[in-house]
Amino acid sequence: MNKKTILIIDDDIDLVEIIRVTLENENYEVIDAQNGDRGVAMARDRNPDLILLDVMMSKVDEGFQVAYELRGDAATKDIPILMLTAVVDQSGFDFNPDKDAEFLPVDEFLEKPVSPRKLVDMIRKHLPTSV
Amino acid sequence: MAAVRNKFLVSRESSQFVSAASLRVRLDWFNKLRWGAAAGILVAVTVTNVYLSQSLPLIPLLVTTGVLLLLNLGYVLRNQRLAPKDIDAELRLVKLQMVGDLLVLTTLLNLTGGVENPLLYIYVVHVMLASLLFKGSEIYQITWLAIFLFTAEVMGEYLGVLPNHHLLSAGALTHELPFISVSLASFWMVMLFCAYMGASIMKHNRSIKDELVEQQAELVKADKAKMDFFRFVTHEVKSPVNTAQSAVETALELGSGKMSPAVEDMLTRAVRRLQQATEIVKDLADLTRGGMLKKENLQVVDLSRLVDRLAARLRDVADRSGQKIVLQVPDEPVVITTNLSMVDKIITNLVSNAVRYNKDGGQVDVALTSERKVVLLKVADQGIGIAPEDQSRIFEEFFRSAEAQKKTTLGTGLGLAIVRKFVDDLGGSLKLESEVGFGSTFTVSLPRAPGKALAPKRDKRTMS
Numbered sequence: 290m291n292k293k294t295i296l297i298i299d300d301d302i303d304l305v306e307i308i309r310v311t312l313e314n315e316n317y318e319v320i321d322a323q324n325g326d327r328g329v330a331m332a333r334d335r336n337p338d339l340i341l342l343d344v345m346m347s348k349v350d351e352g353f354q355v356a357y358e359l360r361g362d363a364a365t366k367d368i369p370i371l372m373l374t375a376v377v378d379q380s381g382f383d384f385n386p387d388k389d390a391e392f393l394p395v396d397e398f399l400e401k402p403v404s405p406r407k408l409v410d411m412i413r414k415h416l417p418t419s420v
Numbered sequence: 421m422a423a424v425r426n427k428f429l430v431s432r433e434s435s436q437f438v439s440a441a442s443l444r445v446r447l448d449w450f451n452k453l454r455w456g457a458a459a460g461i462l463v464a465v466t467v468t469n470v471y472l473s474q475s476l477p478l479i480p481l482l483v484t485t486g487v488l489l490l491l492n493l494g495y496v497l498r499n500q501r502l503a504p505k506d507i508d509a510e511l512r513l514v515k516l517q518m519v520g521d522l523l524v525l526t527t528l529l530n531l532t533g534g535v536e537n538p539l540l541y542i543y544v545v546h547v548m549l550a551s552l553l554f555k556g557s558e559i560y561q562i563t564w565l566a567i568f569l570f571t572a573e574v575m576g577e578y579l580g581v582l583p584n585h586h587l588l589s590a591g592a593l594t595h596e597l598p599f600i601s602v603s604l605a606s607f608w609m610v611m612l613f614c615a616y617m618g619a620s621i622m623k624h625n626r627s628i629k630d631e632l633v634e635q636q637a638e639l640v641k642a643d644k645a646k647m648d649f650f651r652f653v654t655h656e657v658k659s660p661v662n663t664a665q666s667a668v669e670t671a672l673e674l675g676s677g678k679m680s681p682a683v684e685d686m687l688t689r690a691v692r693r694l695q696q697a698t699e700i701v702k703d704l705a706d707l708t709r710g711g712m713l714k715k716e717n718l719q720v721v722d723l724s725r726l727v728d729r730l731a732a733r734l735r736d737v738a739d740r741s742g743q744k745i746v747l748q749v750p751d752e753p754v755v756i757t758t759n760l761s762m763v764d765k766i767i768t769n770l771v772s773n774a775v776r777y778n779k780d781g782g783q784v785d786v787a788l789t790s791e792r793k794v795v796l797l798k799v800a801d802q803g804i805g806i807a808p809e810d811q812s813r814i815f816e817e818f819f820r821s822a823e824a825q826k827k828t829t830l831g832t833g834l835g836l837a838i839v840r841k842f843v844d845d846l847g848g849s850l851k852l853e854s855e856v857g858f859g860s861t862f863t864v865s866l867p868r869a870p871g872k873a874l875a876p877k878r879d880k881r882t883m884s
Contacts, residue, residue: 304663309671314674375658402665402698405673 298328299343325355360394369415498865533587551618564613564781591606651708703834748787800861806854815840
């Protein structure tokens with residue numbers, strides 16, 4: 290059986306565990322990293338089928354930096370990225386997915402809290418069908 | 421302790437009561453008055469010399485009037501070329517003008533009867549103006565100059581140092597010592613009294629103004645502290661609430677069909693309350709967002725289309741209680757340059773409030789009108805209305821009127837606070853008309869371009 294692997298990059302360990310339960314229940318293999326650097330390294334090593342990336346980790350735009358880094362690397366540039374965004378954050382950093390989409394290196398924005406059903410739907414939508 | 425001591429030690433100079441710009445408006449007005457005065461002199465001289473068989477000294481009068489005209493031309497040119505920026509520079513000019521005016525006035529009085537001429541009241545006008553505009557010793561400099569000039573003129577005529585030019589038949593008065601003494605004594609008294617009264621009233625006014633300015637600054641500071649606090653709390657609460665909501669939703673999903681109904685009911689309640697908390701966090705994040713507008717966040721927005729779209733989005737909710745949303749939107753685009761997400765939020769909050777607090781089966785009118793410099797958005801409902809004593813509080817954070825709370829438990833109490841803040845940020849204004857039991861009408865006026873609301877250019881935060 291060819292299990293798909295999903296990498297979660299998020300520093301909120303509780304959220305990682307919650308998502309893990311949902312995804313493992315859907316028969317995905319889940320790996321995780323709690324910071325951007327480790328996330329990028331893990332993406333290179335394990336070549337996941339999809340990445341869930343938190344937009345804000347400890348630094349204001351760490352998520353975006355990670356996304357650019359992944360897109361800039363031949364080994365990881367084709368992996369779909371779903372970005373988890375918090376409600377408009379406190380730094381006044383204001384982006385508009387409609388307007389900025391072409392400049393942003395991710396495939397989808399999901400606003401937290403994401404319901405488990407919606408999360409699974411979105412993952413199915415973006416997972417490459419052919420293996 | 422140190423702060424308290426400072427308050428007593430630092431004797432701060434009070435600020436000026438008028439600003440450079442507002443003073444300039446009046447100075448321009450005085451320039452016009454001076455043209456009028458010159459014309460008046462010429463008319464008066466003609467009338468007295470031709471019709472009243474008086475022979476006022478024509479040439480000296482014309483020369484003096486000419487000097488006045490030249491001086492005034494100088495003032496006018498100066499005002500045209502120099503923008504009113506520095507209040508001290510403006511006040512120096514006023515002082516110069518007053519000295520010039522007093523000299524011209526004294527010369528004119530000498531040529532037209534001196535103490536016999538009732539136009540000497542004009543000295544009092546100058547002292548009054550000086551006491552309104554200047555502070556302390558400057559007022560008395562002008563006052564004593566006026567007193568000196570007039571006294572010198574009168575005594576000069578009496579002693580024969582200056583020529584007499586009598587007015588009408590009043591000829592003898594200039595040489596009657598009792599009359600002169602009484603005139604001069606009352607003149608001195610009136611002048612000094614005016615200077616003193618004006619000075620003390622204005623000193624009081626200035627201290628009130630300073631107090632108000634200081635209080636205003638305190639209020640701004642307090643408001644900023646409040647926003648900082650909200651922002652901090654929002655930031656801290658956001659993740660736990662999000663994660664908790666995800667956890668409970670996931671538990672409900674995983675346990676579906678395997679839990680006892682009581683457990684499922686508990687978890688459903690928990691999700692609902694967490695959704696409420698998320699709403700509050702979202703609203704607080706909106707409220708504390710931003711600050712001043714930045715150029716890169718502006719775009720051209722067609723309000724006609726936006727209002728159409730947002731109203732369509734809220735129609736379902738309105739339908740549920742049999743309400744109608746009636747749009748009155750121009751067919752042609754209503755285009756403004758603004759921040760789309762903020763305007764979106766303003767319209768959404770106002771219309772969804774209108775629907776929420778409307779009577780069942782009622783109507784919500786949304787009208788968009790376009791004026792030269794602004795666009796007006798009017799949102800009217802036929803709902804519970806807002807009591808007069810609540811109307812000023814309705815825009816405060818977390819305030820919900822008793823009627824609103826009775827009507828529904830939904831609502832974070834932040835919607836209108838966000839509307840007010842965003843309208844402010846966009847450089848617009850907001851009006852509320854409401855009658856209890858008959859409904860409320862909110863009118864938002866937004867500028868076509870942000871203009872003054874735009875933040876001055878600063879180093880941009882870069883993202884990549």
